[in-house]
Amino acid sequence: MQTTMKSLDIDEYMQQVGARARGAAPLMARAGKRAMAAALRAMAAALRAQKDWLQAENAKDLAAARANGLSPAMIDRLTLSDKALGLMVTGLEQIAAMPDPVGELTETRSRPNGMQVARMRVPLGVIGIIYESRPNVTIDAAALCLKSGNATILRGGSEAIHSNTALGRIVRDGLEAAGLPPDAVQVVETTDRAAVGKLVTMTEYVDVIVPRGGKGLIKRLSEEARVPLIKHLDGVCHVYVDQWADLDKAHTIAFNAKTYRYGICGAMEALLVHAAVAERFLPKIGRALIDHGVELRGCERTVALLPGIKAATADDWGTEFAAPVLAVRVVDSLDQAMDHIATYGSQHTDAIVTENLQSARRFQREVDSSSVYVNLPTCFADGFEYGLGAEIGISTNKLHARGPVGLEGLTTLKWVLTGDAQTRG
Amino acid sequence: MQTTMKSLDIDEYMQQVGARARGAAPLMARAGKRAMAAALRAMAAALRAQKDWLQAENAKDLAAARANGLSPAMIDRLTLSDKALGLMVTGLEQIAAMPDPVGELTETRSRPNGMQVARMRVPLGVIGIIYESRPNVTIDAAALCLKSGNATILRGGSEAIHSNTALGRIVRDGLEAAGLPPDAVQVVETTDRAAVGKLVTMTEYVDVIVPRGGKGLIKRLSEEARVPLIKHLDGVCHVYVDQWADLDKAHTIAFNAKTYRYGICGAMEALLVHAAVAERFLPKIGRALIDHGVELRGCERTVALLPGIKAATADDWGTEFAAPVLAVRVVDSLDQAMDHIATYGSQHTDAIVTENLQSARRFQREVDSSSVYVNLPTCFADGFEYGLGAEIGISTNKLHARGPVGLEGLTTLKWVLTGDAQTRG
Incomplete structure (x- = not known):
């Protein structure tokens, strides 16, 4: 032949x-x-x-x-x-x-x-x-x-x-x-x-x-x-910890989203935390991730809570590290978190951690990503996990097939x- | 401005x-x-x-x-x-x-x-x-x-x-x-x-x-x-009158498919008739269409049954006339009809007239068009007729939206x- x-x-x-x-x-x-x-x-x-x-x-x-x-x-x-x-x-x-x-x-x-x-x-x-x-x-x-x-x-x-x-x-x-x-x-x-x-x-x-x-x-x-x-382009996935989050759940979700596997497209690349819970949440999750070998790159307020970590540069927002690196930002509201995701995300998979129904509903409806989660780590982005029985791939198209296919x-x-x-x- | x-x-x-x-x-x-x-x-x-x-x-x-x-x-x-x-x-x-x-x-x-x-x-x-x-x-x-x-x-x-x-x-x-x-x-x-x-x-x-x-x-x-x-490209729609067709229904359907409006994309452009019913069916529908001002262009066997009509040229098969012109062909089997549609059709809307369940099922499953009808004229290709309430257009794409949108x-x-x-x- x-x-x-x-x-x-x-x-x-x-x-x-x-x-x-x-x-x-x-x-x-x-x-x-x-x-x-x-x-x-x-x-x-x-x-x-x-x-x-x-x-x-x-x-x-x-x-x-x-x-x-x-x-x-x-x-x-x-x-x-x-x-x-x-x-x-x-x-x-x-x-x-x-x-x-x-x-x-x-x-x-x-x-x-x-x-x-x-x-x-x-x-x-x-x-x-x-x-x-x-x-x-x-x-x-x-x-x-x-x-x-x-x-x-x-x-x-x-x-x-x-x-x-x-x-x-x-x-x-x-x-x-x-x-x-x-x-x-x-x-x-x-x-x-x-x-x-x-x-x-x-x-x-x-x-x-x-x-x-x-x-x-x-x-x-x-x-x-x-x-x-x-086709599948970038997977720049976010987890947003809302003001109304259960912080134990938030810890579990953020840790799993980052560390389940660094190379998959559903891995969390940026963690957004509401200012009202940042002080209680960030030092503990930060320490756990650092201990696990993850390099954190934080905004100014994050660095203040986790002294010694790198300051994030403009390029870190919106980067698919596909590595044990995580950008972390403190935000002042759900709207600011959603704006961040709209600006820097890749419309792949983004999650909110919250116990507040209004926050959950707004996030799920308004975030324009192929998969939007409430209280789940982004690493679930996978056709088998969704119950599709098989996966051809994960589409970042909007037409025909969107998300796990x-x-x-x-x-x-x-x-x-x-x-x-x-x-x- | x-x-x-x-x-x-x-x-x-x-x-x-x-x-x-x-x-x-x-x-x-x-x-x-x-x-x-x-x-x-x-x-x-x-x-x-x-x-x-x-x-x-x-x-x-x-x-x-x-x-x-x-x-x-x-x-x-x-x-x-x-x-x-x-x-x-x-x-x-x-x-x-x-x-x-x-x-x-x-x-x-x-x-x-x-x-x-x-x-x-x-x-x-x-x-x-x-x-x-x-x-x-x-x-x-x-x-x-x-x-x-x-x-x-x-x-x-x-x-x-x-x-x-x-x-x-x-x-x-x-x-x-x-x-x-x-x-x-x-x-x-x-x-x-x-x-x-x-x-x-x-x-x-x-x-x-x-x-x-x-x-x-x-x-x-x-x-x-x-x-x-x-997008919408061609509408080269066929009606196939099966060996097992009710010929009165076939007459009604073929006449409406051609004459409802010549310019719409769902207008029948070619009529295929099984050889077993051609002699009983074609002279009558041919006369009715000619009387209505439609020009027929037939295959050799059609011309034999409707003396005086034009012989179809190779170009007539697969042409969207969008005019009172119709190509007519006698075929020997359902398979030949489906082959004709696969070769000359535009995957828009095609219809079979039959009382036979197997013919209906095979046609509906195997004809690869965005709309496939049993016992209906192709001119129904329209979002309002399908009950969509509104129509953006008729898509000839296969992905995302196919047929009336x-x-x-x-x-x-x-x-x-x-x-x-x-x-x-």
Whole structure:
């Protein structure tokens, strides 16, 4: 495959990939739940049966990665260990067991002329996934797109090309075994960067792109893309401790929001504290965070309460540290806290700690973020925690899918009307 | 205003318009239903009270239109007649009386750890509307965006600049009278084309653009835009008369689908008839349509049944005639009909006429159009007919809003979580 491909023009190759995906999409849309589950189970079985071959293919990527001096963390993410393969198998089995989103009817209503109006959940069509080094995304993304009735084009990182191509083969065989079109999931088998440029502009063949990777990747794609993106940009999350907060709860929430994991997009990056409770709240939480290894950067009033911490600079507000660093500010009112969030936040996930119903209601209604919490740490921002069963990603878009995106985000609603020869006019 | 504006750089002017809209958006999001209704009613009252002034401003546009040789149809659409103003007043009153979409909670669920997860309907933020000569859109669009809690930037056609600016004044005064931010609805007071280019790329200030106009406008905007568009492209609608159709119903449906109005996007452009019923069905409906002044263009088998009609050329399939012209084809199966629709349709609205449940179910599930009908004419494609109460437009997008778009299309869902200091991990 790869040698043939090299001789082809990349544009033409991607055009062919796109046309095959578009051709497979209607067959996937009408495939039964049973065939979908059979395909997912066949893939799980093949991951187990062909472990040695997969790990041999993966070894080629690992050798190249070492030769290119990739960091140990990168190499770890790239490795198809027994454990990594086991997690993929479990993932496939879980997705196979999930309820099928396609075909569901909602908002059914009868019109005065007797016709029935409803909305039917249907696949989007063709989904492009662009991701970086983790090869497990090949299996996860393929499974989620399959379960939601879509055809998929997968474009992974060049450092995982052998692993992804091998996993693509497993997926393809699984589709065939279940009587589904093998072109319903295609791995782009070239590392040429031009393939990405083509993928995000083939509006005739691709309905949506889900980029999974760092901010650099997303920004670049946003600029080039003509196909809509379900994208994730910054996660600059705030916790605001209200004047009416229960300070024990506030301590628990702030500590968890910062320390559950520093690198996730739901990690708290700034703590806002009402002046009326700052003196009672800040010294204790400050000490606990410092003891845990978190560096605090405070406003003037915070520094006065926690002598020895760094003063925050203008750049610290609105920064996604993704590290054990936290900006802390004392504010004079709920409005000032919400203004701060509107100015410096990224409309991702923000929380209030309060026992006051009016504060809770105003915050939840007025803060324009994809997730707004009352008395919960921002680190809950995750599709599984929300009960979505699976997560495609967390969208910072406002249109279509906002916040954690489950299978539903890979579907759309069409209108279905049924009548008996009613006429208009 | 207009003289000041001319001295400003268009980019800078639009930047200011955008910043003011963004500033007004949170105030609109938190405004109560009562203020919204008061603003809409104040606008209705002002339209009545300031009729003479509005018509005098409109006369300036009409004089220019006549001088520029605009067609009588264009001039008719541009005229703020007593009747046109009356319809705007009625529209405002209807929108004021509609249920408020903002704040609604859905999909409420409890998680095993006791936290509550729900989705709250909220405004999108700032909506840009770009439209052609009808000045009534200024009032309609302002009212719909207002009702859904958004700030709005309106950019009408240059031939209606005086009318739109005057109507914008009425809207602004209505907002002020109700204690709402007057910048929540701004009419772009320059006819410079560069203002549109800026509007559709100011992603920091504008959340979505709704273009209302011809295909040329939409295509041009699609190419330039960085802000997402809720757009309408072609309406190439099909009616397929199945082997199992009730032919009387099929006659009623096909006739209404074509003749209700030739110019609407839901008008049938191609009729597909199963070979098993063609001989019984086509001569009669063909004659009825021809008698009504519709020109038929048929496939070979259709021409054999309706001697004297034109033979369809390859270009006739997939053309939006928007005129008394209809392409007619005899097909051999439901699958062939669906293939035809997939190949030549525009994924707008397509209908099957059948008494067979399997045909109906397959058609409704497998035809990938924004509206799919059983036993109804395609001309029902309209938000009011669907019971949406209002229509922003008909979207041919797959993401966010598909098919007729009501107020809901100007809103989005955010996640709201409420807990009691549950922690993760």
